Amino acid sequence: MDHFFEMTVGFNNFIQGLGISKLALCREDKEYLVPVVRGSDVLTEVEVIVLLWSLIYALKPKRVVETGCNIGVTSMVIGSALRYLNLGRSKDDKSVLYTCDVSSDSVAKAAKRCIGLPVVVEECFGTSLITKIKPDFAFLDSDYGARLAEIDCLPLGC
Numbered sequence: 001m002d003h004f005f006e007m008t009v010g011f012n013n014f015i016q017g018l019g020i021s022k023l024a025l026c027r028e029d030k031e032y033l034v035p036v037v038r039g040s041d042v043l044t045e046v047e048v049i050v051l052l053w054s055l056i057y058a059l060k061p062k063r064v065v066e067t068g069c070n071i072g073v074t075s076m077v078i079g080s081a082l083r084y085l086n087l088g089r090s091k092d093d094k095s096v097l098y099t100c101d102v103s104s105d106s107v108a109k110a111a112k113r114c115i116g117l118p119v120v121v122e123e124c125f126g127t128s129l130i131t132k133i134k135p136d137f138a139f140l141d142s143d144y145g146a147r148l149a150e151i152d153c154l155p156l157g158c
Helices: 003-017 046-059 073-086 104-113 126-133 144-153
Strands: 023-025 033-035 063-067 096-101 119-123 137-140
Touching: 046 073, 046 137, 063 073, 063 126, 073 096, 073 104, 073 119, 096 104, 096 126, 104 119, 126 144, 137 144
Parallel strands: 063 096, 063 137, 096 119
Antiparallel strands: 023 033
16 A cells, blocks of 8 residues: 555544544635644644654654643644554554643643543653653654753654
């Protein structure tokens, strides 16, 4: 099967699998449709979400770290891509997303949104999570002031 077709089918299944019937237009040119998500004024742009899903599918990382999960929208997307990749893999070969935030409220919302996905949500600083997990893929989406320190913690080759 063509890899692009396979990825497209997987992403479309992810969007349909959300079970959200109402869609919001994310851009004025009506190019993208994304599920309506309430409860946050800071969300990752839909173009970035599509890119992340595609990168996860293409690179097939085992240990993924996301810093600054907020309410877990991007965590859910990454987790869904990993769940799709984990189909047919042995237990020892499964990929996992480790995500964090410094807000206990955000951590609770993200954890609830990611139930059933290969996602671990922690309340901590991104630098702590990166140092502990040593990811092979990282999405640094925490506060701008924390990102340089997070970059310094990344293992070479990440």
